[in-house]
Amino acid sequence: MTSRQIPKEIIQQINHHFGIVDVVGQYVKLKKSGRNYSGLCPFHSEKTPSFSVSPDKKVYHCFGCGAGGDAIQFIMEIENLTFYEAVKHLANEAGIALPTMEANTYQDPNEEKKQRLIEAHEMASKLYHYLLLETEHGKEPLKYLLNRGFTRELIETFRIGYSPNNWDTVLNFLNKRGFSNDILVQAGLIVHSDDGKHYDRFRNRIMFPISDSQGRVVAFGGRIIGEGSPKYLNSPESLIFNKSKTLFNFFNARKAIRKNRKVILLEGYVDTISIWNAGVENGVATLGTSLTEEQAKILCRNADEIIISYDSDDAGQKATFRAIEVLEQTDEVTIKIAQYPKGFDPDDYIQKYGKDAFVKDILGSTKTSTSFKLSYIKKDYNLQDDNDRMNYLTKAIEIIADLKHAIEREHYLKELSNEFKLSLESLKHDLNKNFFKKQKKNEVARDNLPSKWNNIINNGNHAFHAKSLPTAYFNAEKHLLLLMMKDKDIAEKVKKEIGSEFHVEDFAVLAAYLYSYYGNENESDIHLFISSLEDERYIRLATKIAMIEINDEISEKQVDDYISMVKKYNLNIEIKKLKEEQQKAIRMEDPLKAAEIGAKIIQLQTQIKYK
Helix, strand or coil: CCHHHCCHHHHHHHHHHCCHHHHHHCCCCCEEECCEEEECCCCCCCCCCCEEEECCCCEEEECCCCCEECHHHHHHHHHCCCHHHHHHHHHHHHCCCCCCCHHHHHCCHHHHHHHHHHHHHHHHHHHHHHHHHHCHHHHHHHHHHHHCCCCHHHHHHCCCEEECCCCCHHHHHHHCCCCCHHHHHHHCCEEECCCCCEEECCCCEEEEEEECCCCCEEEEEEEECCCCCCCEEECCCECCECHHHCCECHHHHHHHHHHHCEEEEECCHHHHHHHHHCCCCCEEECCCCCCCHHHHHHHHHHCCEEEECCCCCHHHHHHHHHHHHHHCCCCCCEEEECCCCCCCCHHHHHHHHCHHHHHHHHHHHCEEHHHHHHHHHHHHCCCCCHHHHHHHHHHHHHHHHCCCCHHHHHHHHHHHHHHHCCCHHHHHHHHHHHHHHHHHHHHHCCCCCCCCCCCCCCCCHHHCCCCCCCHHHHHHHHHHHHHHHHCHHHHHHHHHHCCCCCCCHHHHHHHHHHHHHHHCCCCCCHHHHHHHCCCHHHHHHHHHHHCCCCCCCCCHHHHHHHHHHHHHHHHHHHHHHHHHHHHHHHHCCCHHHHHHHHHHHHHHHHHHHCC
């Protein structure tokens, strides 16, 4: 049994409880547009909205990248969940009980393995936490944490633990609970050495559990106690953990982020926990790497303002500059930069100056991303040198030219004018040349061309084009499928008249799905039909077709005209083949066969005439 075979009654209950606009609206800013809602697609970068949500049909579709489906499909894509996990997530939120046999009945092998990996991490997390708080092993690391300002309550909130300096603590613990070495290697909790032995990956480290978007432990970050390298060790990527798509503390912080539409982006676990202890609960951290495009998309979906709060050292400032470049791929978010005294990181500052000073002096006096960039690039130039000074000004004007609003551009030009005692008019002249050059370039490079975020787009290949089929016939088949989704009787008529003889292969497959859907005693329901599909390709195709706007009242003549057009095209294809055969018979000097074929051609042409 596949994961899609959850009873349709459960699916109907979930979709009755949640309006798709409410579900999608938690992640995308939506505006009313006629009968539908529109916004910027969360699955690829764009500046002009091509993402549409239909509350009537209970589906969404992006006309840019082709993403589409119902509320469950949306949660699957946005949260990187399987179908079963998405159903369970929404069912839990709605208070809908899934059948008691859910685990054995509805999970496919891949889902079962994921569940097993998560169970291993959850049990390891509890063991590490217990060892830190309740055993002799954890005495010194607990003392270290308490001296760093961690309270017991804070340790419990973040489920912080300790891995002893032994080779097989977790290995033996999880083996005794039925976890094989193979599954523990896949989880990244143990390592398989070249000589065939197995041992714990994490030893003598303070353990920070890393959770997914559902709050389940999927990885760990371990900080070494005392001397050793590396200082921080993260779990390797696995079936349940992708570090480029994961943010530390996002699950805990999401409520505060969405409430205030603001997020604090930090570099490490300790900084994130430290600002939480300071009462700032909307902080998240990257996992030992630069901010990725996937992480940026998560932040931009949930917040309107992002404060980058990295360390004040050179590495931290360089990482800040890179993070700004990644975040600026969207124009829907305000980027601010928290500035610390030289040699300080967020935890250091809070330890020395306290919580109130952090909130007032650091978060309360942030820089704009443009101010930061202008200050940051100065280090590459000797401003006492005329040539370097001119090069800096040229680069600064290029940065200012990227700004969207004229008032912002003028503000920073005035700052340059005052700082370097230059004419504002001359700076404006150079800026205008840059600005119009960029505008012209942007006119060529519009939305949906290859870019950093458009990694699932291939210049519209999602559109299921049929190059050999004229537009009129293509549209006839497409509209027939829409009518079939809306009306069971029309589907029955099309099945009888056309059957599988759709010229576009994808349309023929979708028609077969519709015949099967109605054959299982289902009633006309576009949303229920789409939710019954398992193949993402056809979920997207069905959603795209479902979004076509047509009159609610469809005449029988319209249906007959579409059917006739499809049948005529099939007859024309047959006539073309017969004419080729007839020419071959003539070349072979077989007049009798040529005459027989000619009679068939006349018969088919007569059928076309009277259809």
